[in-house]
Amino acid sequence: MYNFEFEKPSSIADAVAALGGDEAQALGGGQTLIPTLKQRLASPTTLVSLSNIPEMQGICTGDDGALCIGGSTTHGAVASGAGAYLGLAALAGHIGDPAVRNRGTIGGSLANNDPSACYPAAALASGATLVTNTREIAADDYFLGMFETALEEGEIVTEVRFPIPEVSHYEKFVQPASRFALVGVMVAKFADGVRVAITGASEEGVFRWAEAEAALSANFSSDALDGLTLDADNMIGDLHGSKEYRAHLCGVIAKRAVAKAA
Amino acid sequence: MPKDGEIKSGIGASSKRREDVRFLTGNGNYTDDINIRGQAYVFFLRSDIAHGTLNSVDTSAAAAMPGVVQIFTGADFEAVGGIPCGWLVTDKHGEPMQEPKHPVLAHGKVRHVGEPIAAVVADSLEQARDAAEAIEVDSSELPAVINMKDAFKEGATKVHDDLTSNLCYDWGFVEENKGAVDEAFKNAHHVTTLELVNNRLVANPMEPRVAIGDYARSDEQHTLYTTSQNPHVIRLLMGAFVLGIPEHKLRVISPDVGGGFGTKIFHYQEEAFCTFAAKACNRPVKWTSSRSEAFMSDAHGRDHVTTIQLALDKDNNFTALRTDTLANMGAYLSTFASSVPTWLHGTLMAGNYKTPLIYVNVKAMFTNTVPVDAYRGAGRPEATYQIERVIDMAARELGADPVALRRQNYVTEFPYATPVAVEYDTGDYHATMDKLEEIGDFTGFEARRKESEAKGKWRGLGINNYIEACGIAPSNLVGQLGARAGLYDAATVRVNATGSISVMVGAHSHGQGHETAFPQVVADMIGIDESQIDIVHGDTSKIPFGMGTYGSRSLAVCGSAMVRATEKIIAKAKKIAAHLLEASDTDIELKDGMFSVAGTDKSVAWGDVTLAAYVPHNYPLEEIEPGLEETAFYDPSNFTYPAGAYACEVEVDPDTGKVTIERFSAADDFGNVINPMIVSGQVHGGIAQGVGQALLEGCSYDEESGQLLTGSYMDYAMPRADDLPFYSVDHSCQTPCTHNPLGVKGCGEAGAIGSPPSVVNAVIDALHSGGKEVAHIDMPLTPDRVWNAINNA
Numbered sequence A: 001m002y003n004f005e006f007e008k009p010s011s012i013a014d015a016v017a018a019l020g021g022d023e024a025q026a027l028g029g030g031q032t033l034i035p036t037l038k039q040r041l042a043s044p045t046t047l048v049s050l051s052n053i054p055e056m057q058g059i060c061t062g063d064d065g066a067l068c069i070g071g072s073t074t075h076g077a078v079a080s081g082a083g084a085y086l087g088l089a090a091l092a093g094h095i096g097d098p099a100v101r102n103r104g105t106i107g108g109s110l111a112n113n114d115p116s117a118c119y120p121a122a123a124l125a126s127g128a129t130l131v132t133n134t135r136e137i138a139a140d141d142y143f144l145g146m147f148e149t150a151l152e153e154g155e156i157v158t159e160v161r162f163p164i165p166e167v168s169h170y171e172k173f174v175q176p177a178s179r180f181a182l183v184g185v186m187v188a189k190f191a192d193g194v195r196v197a198i199t200g201a202s203e204e205g206v207f208r209w210a211e212a213e214a215a216l217s218a219n220f221s222s223d224a225l226d227g228l229t230l231d232a233d234n235m236i237g238d239l240h241g242s243k244e245y246r247a248h249l250c251g252v253i254a255k256r257a258v259a260k261a262a
Numbered sequence B: 001m002p003k004d005g006e007i008k009s010g011i012g013a014s015s016k017r018r019e020d021v022r023f024l025t026g027n028g029n030y031t032d033d034i035n036i037r038g039q040a041y042v043f044f045l046r047s048d049i050a051h052g053t054l055n056s057v058d059t060s061a062a063a064a065m066p067g068v069v070q071i072f073t074g075a076d077f078e079a080v081g082g083i084p085c086g087w088l089v090t091d092k093h094g095e096p097m098q099e100p101k102h103p104v105l106a107h108g109k110v111r112h113v114g115e116p117i118a119a120v121v122a123d124s125l126e127q128a129r130d131a132a133e134a135i136e137v138d139s140s141e142l143p144a145v146i147n148m149k150d151a152f153k154e155g156a157t158k159v160h161d162d163l164t165s166n167l168c169y170d171w172g173f174v175e176e177n178k179g180a181v182d183e184a185f186k187n188a189h190h191v192t193t194l195e196l197v198n199n200r201l202v203a204n205p206m207e208p209r210v211a212i213g214d215y216a217r218s219d220e221q222h223t224l225y226t227t228s229q230n231p232h233v234i235r236l237l238m239g240a241f242v243l244g245i246p247e248h249k250l251r252v253i254s255p256d257v258g259g260g261f262g263t264k265i266f267h268y269q270e271e272a273f274c275t276f277a278a279k280a281c282n283r284p285v286k287w288t289s290s291r292s293e294a295f296m297s298d299a300h301g302r303d304h305v306t307t308i309q310l311a312l313d314k315d316n317n318f319t320a321l322r323t324d325t326l327a328n329m330g331a332y333l334s335t336f337a338s339s340v341p342t343w344l345h346g347t348l349m350a351g352n353y354k355t356p357l358i359y360v361n362v363k364a365m366f367t368n369t370v371p372v373d374a375y376r377g378a379g380r381p382e383a384t385y386q387i388e389r390v391i392d393m394a395a396r397e398l399g400a401d402p403v404a405l406r407r408q409n410y411v412t413e414f415p416y417a418t419p420v421a422v423e424y425d426t427g428d429y430h431a432t433m434d435k436l437e438e439i440g441d442f443t444g445f446e447a448r449r450k451e452s453e454a455k456g457k458w459r460g461l462g463i464n465n466y467i468e469a470c471g472i473a474p475s476n477l478v479g480q481l482g483a484r485a486g487l488y489d490a491a492t493v494r495v496n497a498t499g500s501i502s503v504m505v506g507a508h509s510h511g512q513g514h515e516t517a518f519p520q521v522v523a524d525m526i527g528i529d530e531s532q533i534d535i536v537h538g539d540t541s542k543i544p545f546g547m548g549t550y551g552s553r554s555l556a557v558c559g560s561a562m563v564r565a566t567e568k569i570i571a572k573a574k575k576i577a578a579h580l581l582e583a584s585d586t587d588i589e590l591k592d593g594m595f596s597v598a599g600t601d602k603s604v605a606w607g608d609v610t611l612a613a614y615v616p617h618n619y620p621l622e623e624i625e626p627g628l629e630e631t632a633f634y635d636p637s638n639f640t641y642p643a644g645a646y647a648c649e650v651e652v653d654p655d656t657g658k659v660t661i662e663r664f665s666a667a668d669d670f671g672n673v674i675n676p677m678i679v680s681g682q683v684h685g686g687i688a689q690g691v692g693q694a695l696l697e698g699c700s701y702d703e704e705s706g707q708l709l710t711g712s713y714m715d716y717a718m719p720r721a722d723d724l725p726f727y728s729v730d731h732s733c734q735t736p737c738t739h740n741p742l743g744v745k746g747c748g749e750a751g752a753i754g755s756p757p758s759v760v761n762a763v764i765d766a767l768h769s770g771g772k773e774v775a776h777i778d779m780p781l782t783p784d785r786v787w788n789a790i791n792n793a
């Protein structure tokens, strides 16, 4: 780790100001960033901790009925506090291990947009809105590819608003070593249709499976997915699974998510 | 045989592990816990390419950085010996193996990712690291040789320019039998052939390696603190062969060590470096491996590619066995690397069976990878896996019952001289298989298979036998086979004046529970409480010259030395007691810590006798010396041969290829058992590692670039608690070893040796039960591989 300055502001405004400095970087739970620093793969001059900002903490219900989660809320807090959206609470409860869940934050996870992370699938399948210090971004416009998002330099995710589906489920098939998602599928059924988002599989990061959404909107049962396939070409192929395997798993895991949706 | 728990103390008691009090309360004293006043820190600049020429290593800018004490490169070690290999293997033509120089720091060339190029010693670790980044390495990358088959090809890039090829040795065993074996294959009724890979593993002890060098100019005394399984071996190898330090000026201390699994047997460059640099810088020098460094610098394990063939006659008797193995040595020969695929593997190829003709060929290859050496089981898991997979395959091809086929071919008469040079002293393979059938509830399997089917899962049952050889010895024989060390062990029993005892042992405990089990033996022999006895280990200045702990040898070899020393103590104590009781020492009996004169009520307590030895007022000084301290060295006359039968039951999810272990049963024959709880724990841990190898772990290199693809836990899958079922383990089948005084055989590696074949056999069985005629899948059986096998069947 290289030396850096450390700031711990107590308001979003102060955090944004601190992030305006040269090579300043936001620190959420540090579960991705700290290992990166330890390996000397990043060298910010200032780390701006977002963990002491009351406006970015906690879970509440918005006027429109959406579940609003502060950007610095930990996975553990979501697992125990998002009872209004069980599919999301269960997803958060299976991220990493207890130590990771007690530190890692939803804002950090969505800002990082790891292609195998769990939250991006939830945000996309829920049609969530990412609230930042400057604007609101629809999930459909937010995820731009592996580790890429619509966030500008110094912009922070302060809150995430999740419309609550009628039923939902996140099914995660783990990569055996990291236990991130080898393929993770979030299914969310709303009054006006079903959304399906898949993480872990594609070289372009989290994505929606349009054919599955159409089939499930017409008939919300796992049989509705029979015969639907995804093209293996764009899938990730690595030590843990070939492209073909991942494409196949998407179908299997999606069916299981539908079957378990509650 | 008494049931577990019936014996309350001494031999056979499940005494709680006393060392766990400090381990579990954070009070262990590990090497990294040691900090010496004024210590400096070393950071190793390691190669990020697999193979290349070092044109120059410019340290001038780095040397001027803050806090830097001194920077070392390969040039500083030109006058120093290379890291030695401890076993000279002679090839099938009678020629010695090719033995490249293994420098402390790379010189001229780098040969694997992670090889140290330069070492920066600085006031703090961060300063050392900063300076290392300022070192300018000018290198020209060369093609990397990763795949052993490629390494063997004519014209392949050579890992070592000064060797004739990448072949370390071509070993034939037993070469004289080759003709007869080939002939038997010609006449066979059936031949089963299987090509398989024994996957490369990273040992991953919880505690990474650490070394601290210290030097006292006042008396020219070197001290090395290191995470080693065998401090005397390090003192001998490093002192005599690498740095030329006289042994009386070199002390090696291995305090609490957080797991070794073999990878902490070997002498490593970092140990030699810290010892050397402490004198050169006149400051203590400390190195603590990061986990990333551990992946690219700890010796790896296994990595064999084998073709095995089994010949059977028309009655399904095994008539001959032959194997061809490529064994990966990595870029250099680690301490015992050369012995693993040969003497620790070839000699076990008879397994539990009376196959009369066996021929083993091993070609050891150099590649641009981290050196490979012994890892829990070392050679014996590779042998067991081949034999037990090919038998299973033969049973399937012949439509024979896999249990019956094995039973029919068991060795049943002991001693049994195998065609691969070793002689099994005792065993009862039917007994362990009977026990396995009982604890594994084989009769209930079909019902369980149906239950799984109803859930859409395929269930399989896999079994295997294993035999291993522990406590490798005798020294004169292993010397003939090429070992450059003896394989005895030693113990000193020091009785204190008031009767408590310190036992200084050559074995090293790094998780095995010696501190609990060894006192049980001495307590039992004398009849005093275990708490009166402590074990001292891990410091060459305190213990007799012993060879350390590996190969499940500690109790069988060092424990035997301890028994011999205790016998001497008892003999002397009886003489003292005889004097105090005014009787002849031949009439003295020792029971429950009391010496008594046979047939009388005259007695004297252990503590009175020990006090008399140190306060010899009423004492036969003209006949015996005062004091009560004895040392014994013990060199076994043969290996010990633990054996057993294992069963694994799996469920395969046909849609994803995921394997779940539903049951695991192990029936072991370890001979006499000192502490059944510790033995069960050893088997549990061993099975976890075996299951890890079978389902999860696989060290992988990019074959083009030679980069390590599994360089962290993000990609290298360790077994976790929820990957494992509750085990049924049993060690009630006991055929005591006939040639050591305790009748013990060793239990440390059995679990890791015995478990991989049953896991793979079970998965293959499950796929067949799902209608998929899959002959074999290479480990690790990841969901991806299993699904592919299902899909292509």
Ligand SMILES: Cc1cc2nc3c(=O)[nH]c(=O)nc-3n(C[C@H](O)[C@H](O)[C@H](O)COP(=O)(O)OP(=O)(O)OC[C@H]3O[C@@H](n4cnc5c(N)ncnc54)[C@H](O)[C@@H]3O)c2cc1C
Pocket: A025, A026, A027, A028, A029, A030, A031, A032, A033, A034, A050, A071, A072, A094, A095, A096, A097, A100, A103, A104, A105, A106, A107, A108, A109, A111, A112, A114, A116, A117, A118, A119, A155, A156, A157, A158, A178, A179, A180, A181
């Ligand atoms: C052992 C382990 C297992 C894990 N398993 C899983 C898993 O199964 N599934 C999964 O999804 N994830 C997993 N993770 C990742 C974990 O969820 C991380 O917490 C998460 O990816 C990053 O969140 P963080 O709060 O720790 O962010 P940090 O590590 O602090 O930051 C990550 C990045 O986001 C930026 N950042 C942080 N907060 C904000 C914000 N509010 N707005 C804008 N930018 C911000 C930082 O500048 C940095 O670039 C695992 C991590 C570990 C260590």
